[in-house]
Amino acid sequence: MPRTVRKARPNKKRGKRQTKEEETPENGGESGFFMDPQGQAPSEDQPMENASSSHMYQEQHFQAASFGEIDEQMLGYFKNVEKMLDDPQFETAEDQRLFVDSVYCEVEGNELRLTTNYSCSLILEKLLKISNAFQLRVFMDKLSGRSVELFAHRFASHVCQTLITLAADVVEREVIEGKPAEGPEPQDESQGVLLSMEELVLGMCEDIKPVVGGLISQQFASHVIRYLLFLLAGKRVDEMGDRKGRLRSKKSAKYKTENNDTLTKASAHASSTRSVPASFKNMFRTLSTELAINSSETEVRTLSVHQVANPVLQLLLEMQEDDEEGQKAKTVLLDRILWGIVTDVDSTAESKDRDSWFETLIRDSVGSHLLEVIAKVAPTPVYNKIYTTYLRNKLEKFSLHPIANFVIQHLLTNARSPQQFDMMVQELSGSFEKLIKGGKYGVIRSLIEASVTLKTSEKEILRSLTDALHMPENQDRKEFVNCVMRMWNLEDWTNSPEEDKRNLRNFHLQGSLILQAIVKMPAEHNNLVISSFLSQNPDTTFRWCFSPVGSRAYQSILSSPEVNIKIKRKVLRNLEGRYVDLAKDKFGSHIVEQCWSVADIDMKERIANELLKRERELSEHYIGKCILWTCKIGQFKRKREDWVEREKGIERKKEMFKDILEDEPVKASKKRKNF
Structure with missing residues (x-):
């Protein structure tokens, strides 16, 4: 349908909200690039100068870059372009291509001005998404040499982010087909030959390489750097699955959602990796070296607790390959983050500086995220050193901490051997009741999930859980599933009014996840859940199917390969006469599908x-x-x-x-x- 009313957008600015005082011309406005001594930003014709070495992160101040204002005629033209993009009337793909070509003709010479303008940058993003490979290469070529200013600009950074995302498909096509997509021949030979997308991306990397250490801690540039690292490493971007905000800020993701602007979603059938040229892997190593090896320990540790730079370090650790160069970059980065822990991995000598730094990092709301990644990717000797030196005999203390408990969860799920995990279980076995009272259910869930993976300590964990719920071994455990699903102990369940027992909103998400994990244990251990579930009135468990939390637990019993087929058939029989009601519910319909997949003819x-x-x-x-x-x-x-x-x-x-x-x-x- 054609748009009759244009939605006002001035109050939905992206990026950090600033006060009037911060936005005054005297202090440079939004963060962007370097100012000259007179307080003037470099013009479009004035070449950018290297302001600082990449190792002097604290001395780099990226001030706003200005390429001139957009005249009223151009703004009016772009508003009409946006109407066409929002409500396309193209009959054929050729019509769309000709329209995009005509827009780029109007844009020519004003690319930098448009990219740094609030309204026009939004329209440019929409235009880029329907541009073909040749048009994208031409546009990126127009931005060459200005990557640092654009990455650090409040509005231009979003255009660069979209451009890099789209460039990934073009590069992959160039690698597979062996040549870049051709376009029309240039009328003027002085224009030269248009570079391939591979060369344009590498040129962008060369632009930012001298100041990459400063850019990763810059508010707007950091997210663009992360996209670039994904592209260089050959990883597929999935913004829809970006739960930790490492690819797009919360404000940016919220803006995209509110304005129905499609976020990038990796296909379920697509590989998690892309085909990229060898030069990209080399450039990834170069940037990793610049950040990990050529940086001092103090600089890396400063970035470790920096809210914007920390996610970049996480990606650098996760995306290193298993070859010699990749492992070298990873170990050097780990060594500098954790104050020489790799160098002293075999040493028993104490390091007071490292000890106090680790205590700070594990409790820090930003630094703890880096420790979570380290627990997953660290070489076994480093993991063992971290566990034995800083966490053994302190698991309960850190598990009850509001921030450190997340690090402990990752430590448990990434235990390197069954024997090591058994030691962790033994230490935490008496802490389950404290964990439940303190609301640290994730630690218990992580213990159970790790036990399923390593196939060890199942009996000890379940005994600790039942004791914490006040259900010792010699007592009837009929109400086990009801207590776990609500994370209540037996007294809480017994003394609760009937209305609270029937209220599905009392189901606890972590309780449901714990139940789902127990069901994956061997039959001798998951029998605790199965016997309790089957002892319930079928009418009671049927109501679970209409709850987002309860239906998952119900479904896990039917899907677990460790549950006997006879038990599954009994569950199916309990649902007879109710399949139609389930089929019309958004949660119950999944139960029907699962029943169908396990049912015999x-x-x-x-x-x-x-x-x-x-x-x-x-x-x-x-x-x-x-x-x-x-x-x-x-x-x-x-x-x-x-x-x-x-x-x-x-x-x-x-x-x-x-x-x-x-x-x-x-x-x-x-x-x-x-x-």
């Missing part, structure tokens, strides 16, 4: 008959019609024999692959024993 016929009786009702429901399609009720109704043959064929395939899948855990368990 006889049970599938019962479910199908139940759905067929109310086919019309389901077909008119936006979720119910999806269940009809999943269960192929149309075929069941008209060609039942074909439907039966189809479902039997699916069952045969499952049985065939079942033997293959069951052999894998046996091999894995042998490896663990040898280890």
Whole structure:
């Protein structure tokens, strides 16, 4: 539909909100690039000068770059362009290409001005997203040599971020096809030859290399650097799964959502890596060296607790390859973050500076995130040194800390051996009740998940959990699932009014995750959950299916390979007569799909008959019609024999692959024993 009213946007500025005093011309306005002694930003025709060495991070002050104002005629033209982009009327792809070409013709010579203008930068992002590879290369070429100013600019940084994201697809295509996408021949030979996207990206990296240490701690440039690192390392960007805000700031993500601007989402079928040229890997190592090896220890530690620079260090640690150069950069970076811990990994001598620094880092709201990554990627000797020197015999203290407990969770889930994990369990086994009272349920969940992975200490962990819930071994544990799902002890459950017991909002997310993890344990251990679940009235557990938290726990019992098929069939029978109600619920419909995947042919016929009786009702429901399609009720109704043959064929395939899948855990368990 055509837009009749243009939404006002002046109050939705991206980036850090500034006071009137900060925005005055005397102090330079928003953070951007260097000012000259007279207080004037470099003009478009004035070459940028190296302001500082990359090692003098604290002395770099990026001030606003100004390339001139946009005249009213250009602003009016771009508003019309935005209307066309928001409500496209192109009949063919060629029409769209010609429109984009005409816009770029109008833009020519004003790229830098438009990129640094608030309104026009937003429109440029939309334009870039429908541009072809050649148009993107031309636009990036116009920005060459100005990367530092643009990365550090409040508005231009978002344009660069979008441009780098789109460049990733172009580079991958160049690598696969062996040549860049060609465009029209230049009319003026003096314009030269247009570089490939690979060369343009490398040129951008060369621009920022001398000051990359300062840029990663700059408010607007840091997110662009992270995108660039993803591109160089050949990683696929997924903004939709960016829960820690390492790719886009919270304000930027909120703005994108509110304005229906599509965030980048990696396809479920796409590989997590991209094809990139060898030169990109070399440049990634160069930037890693610049940040890790050529920086002093003091500088790296300063960046470790810097809110903007810290996520860049996390990415550098996670994305290093397993080759010699990658491991060297990782170990040097670890050594400098943790005050020479790699150098002294075999030493038993105390280091008071390192000890006090680690205590500061693990309690710091920013630095602790870096320790979480270190627990995951550190070489085994370094991991062992961290555990034995700083965390052993202190696990309870740090587990109860509001910030440090997240580091402990990562320490537990990344334990290097079953024997080491057993020591951790032994230390924390008496702390479960304190953890529950203190609301540190994630530590308990991490213990259970690590136990499932390493196949050890299951009995000890479950005994500690039941004791904390006041359900000793000699007592009836019928209410175990009810207590865990709410993270209440037995007295809390017994003394609660019936209304609170029936209120599904009392379900606790971490309790549900703990239950889901226990179900993955071997049958001798998950029997605690299964027996408690089956002892409940089916009407009670049926209500779980309509809760976002409860339905996940219910579903985990049906999906776990460790739960006996006879138990799953009993659960399916308990739901007979209720499948239609489940099929019309956004949470219950997932239960129906899971039931269908584990049901045998006889049970599938019962479910199908139940759905067929109310086919019309389901077909008119936006979720119910999806269940009809999943269960192929149309075929069941008209060609039942074909439907039966189809479902039997699916069952045969499952049985065939079942033997293959069951052999894998046996091999894995042998490896663990040898280890």
